[in-house]
Amino acid sequence: MKIKQLHIQNYKSLVDFKLENLPAFAAVVGPNASGKSNIFEALEFTNYVCRFRFEAASFFGGIKNIYSYQAQPNDNMSFSYKFVNELIINFGLITTSQNHLFNLDDTYMIIQGPIYNLSNKDDEFVFLDIRDKQKRDNFLEELKQIQLPYNNEFEIFIDNFSRIFVGKNFLNRSSQLQSRLHTDASNLSQILAQILEDSEKKDEFVEWLRILIPEFRDIEIRKSNIDGSSEFFLYEKTSNRPFSRHLISDGTYNILALMAAVFQTDNPQFLCIEEPENGLHPQAIELLVDFFREKSEEKGHHILLNTHSQTLVRCLEPREIILVNKVNGATIAKQLTEEDAVNIKTDEAWLSNAFGGGVL
Template sequence: MLEKLTLHNFKSHKLTELNFDNSRLHGLVGKNSAGKTSVLQALHYPSMLINVSFDRIFQYEKERLKFLQFITTIGEKNVSVTASGYWLNSSKQHWDFFYSYEPDNVSNRPFKVTFNINGNSYNWNPHTGFAKNESKIPPSLKNTIYLKLIASNLAKPAYSDKITPRVEFDGSGLAPTLDFLRDEAPDKFQLIEEMLRRIVPNVRKVGIRRAKVPVIRKRLIEVDGRSISYDETQEMTGQEVVLDMNTGERISAHAISEGTMLTLGLLTVLMNPTQPNLVLLDDVEQGLHPQAQRQLMTVFKEIIAENPNLQIIFSTHSPYIIDELVPSQVHILNNSNSGFTIAKRLDEHPDVEWAKQTLTTGEFWDAEGEDWVVEGEVSG
């Protein structure tokens, strides 16, 4: 479980420290451009480093420089992120994970990635990864999913030739994933359907039907002894999501509300048999009625209770979502006069004990806003 995250020179985070309580459900709130999405991205990058080879993430020096320019605080030359926590087992092994970039013209190895388990240190090689030590990597970071779902992608017919399809970052691939779950994990499929009905009562049944899907494949041809690549479009038989609603049966997903499709996509990720350990969600309340937002949070809590290794961190602008949390689960982000992000937990507010007796968590946040977070901070 992730307990602490420290960002140094990461985008707007000059030096930000977040401490997570043991609830495994945490909300990030704040004004636009306050740095909420950056927190989620900082947690996602370790998973990319672990699961994808160095060459695939930073193929060329030019691309590496663009990437680093994008994530490093303006005017700074180095960036680092440290995450720490523990495994939920009898011995409660503690771990921490660190990655950084600092220009180094001598060794030509500016990237540094290390993790420690109970005092034992393991270093990441930019060409071979963690090699034999990979199994010891904190699963809270290794099995991380970052989602910014788009309803139109979730509704789109899709084809997958993977043995185990999955919903991608932007919502692509929902139909093949649901088709797989219906056949290989029918109990999970049924739970997804039941939870969706609780959040969106107008839904009666989730279905999948066959659909034609254009698939672009890379091809090679030999011309004068040279290999030339080109794109070839093939029409494949894939799947499309359909829903039975109170208003009709077998309604195509593209005619269903955005909130319904976004909820279905999110539940499909959370209830997958190969469930992630850390789920990072951007704008979790998209398209949902306040009552549905509250029910979504109830479902989150139930899923977490059934899965002791699951942790969910999300950003939101909704007081109805925050109403379902306690102050220690809410992280308030704001920008100082110099533009850097400052973060505090809502339970750090001086009036929190009074508020617990008088207001809901969402009402407290809505009334106090974010300005108190930066009061007394020195600009610079």
């Protein structure tokens, strides 16, 4: 699953945002309030549109909360994905009202043919007026008859997308998706239980934990006899006492959650991970970057981080860095190349001056 081009228009600060040839592993780097999280949220919104269709916006606070304040009347909120096999997915939301830009009654859903047709021909847009219940019902009934090609890249993206921001429960919309790690990792015990049922996967999981957490010895899952819920316990090298969730550090919990996100399926995933460095020692951050990089290559995952950590940035190769900043309220991106990195280093001085020094 490789994305050749991503183009988002009029989603919050992503007025006209583009990325090309997205690496399998990369990090979005920029200061606070530069729009890093908006990129991840827009990808998450795409996922919800495909899963919940007309209800998707309600998970994000409604159209008013996601439409760019810079959008003009009749401007389109659009999302375009181009994959390496030339499959192009385009869809979006538009309004027809000059006076009520955010009025849902004046909103149309646009779905372009290639979502359902992999022939790569130029198909016309299909307009569905969601005010007309009969049109909507007829269209959805027709949609049920369409046989989607199995395992096309966009389908993989939708089925195996996760956005992770450990502990940020105000972001948690993914409780709708019970089989995957929730955005805030609140169902971590459940996901760990699924992972550790596989003995081979457990061995690899434990091996990585021992690398990332030097004092770690083993992990155990216990199930309640009352409600069947799972709880995990960790063991240290120097003690036979089990440590529950409430007795381990935030950094250890974060590592468990980030590893669980990667291990939750062997299928290619698209993982958006926010501020993975939180609570971690610099050496653990370096090892975690190695883990993400290795798993993206081994499993075919897209793993996209966002960070403003100088420690994490030092661990990255130039091609893995996507710089973002805001210009006149709009988030823009600069993807580094080897040429960009000839005379700069990904250290504190460079990161501090990157936006004012001509990189963006």
